[in-house]
Amino acid sequence: MGFAKALRITERFLLCLGISALAVYVGVRVHGKVSSRGALERFRILEQSRSHLGGGTVQKFSLPQRDELDFSLWSDKRIAGYHEALSQYFTPPLALVRIPKIHIVVPLFDGTDEAALNRGVGRIVGTAKPGQAGNIGVAGHRDGFFRGLKDISPGDTVELEMPNRTDRYVVENIQITSPEDVSVLQPSARPSLTLVTCYPFYFVGSAPQRYIVNASATDLDRFSSNPAYQTQSEVTKLNTKEKLK
Secondary structure (H helix, E strand, O other), rough: HHHEEEEEEEEHHHHHHHHHHHHHHHHHHHHHHHHHHHHHHHHHHOOOOOOOOOOOOOOOOOOOHHHHHHHHHHOOOHHHHHHHHHHOOOOOOEEEEEEEEHOEEEEEOOOOHHHHHHHEEEOOOOOOOOOOOEEEEOOOOOOOOHHHHHHHHOOEEEEOOOOOOOEEEEEEEEEEEEOOHHHHHOOOOOEEEEEEEEEOOOOOOOEEEEEEEEEEEOHHHHHHHHHOOOOOOOOOOOOOOOOOO
């Protein structure tokens, strides 16, 4: 009898312990999901918050959300980097880059650090800013947002959506360069947009070349008619030793 009673007590103790452990596990999972959703929601609110860009224009972008992105061409590493970036702080993007033919819609952040390129694409420092005449350099990862560039062709349209206007560019040429060749980023007399990513697209390891897409603005009058967009006075000339990102 004593042994049977001890056995029942032990069984009840283990049962209670198991229930407690299960409750803790469920609580942790629920808290994790709630925290993750909360962080994502705060990030979305941040992205859509106002930002002043020239003339006090309020920025309101309809940014692509996680469940709207097609990750089928992305690498596992880049997908993980994107999800990690959702919990990080970002200032609102400068613009949205849209390429209708290849279904790219991606926020353009200022700078090309790893966090920015995991969350979107980045303006290469030293090139023109969105809305300025000159050459706007935009870098993105070949195994993420910019993998679709493998299917772009001369004649395709690239749109740069800003708070107060949308500038349209037409792809004129595509070229392959070395990382040391920054001539493609030099200021140009004609308003232009240069998209940069690593090449080959499916190279294993650090890709040895750069894939360059050059596009020119379709509406030159828009730039020439507004003094605010006539020059690259704020742009510092690139150091010729600087490598493309």
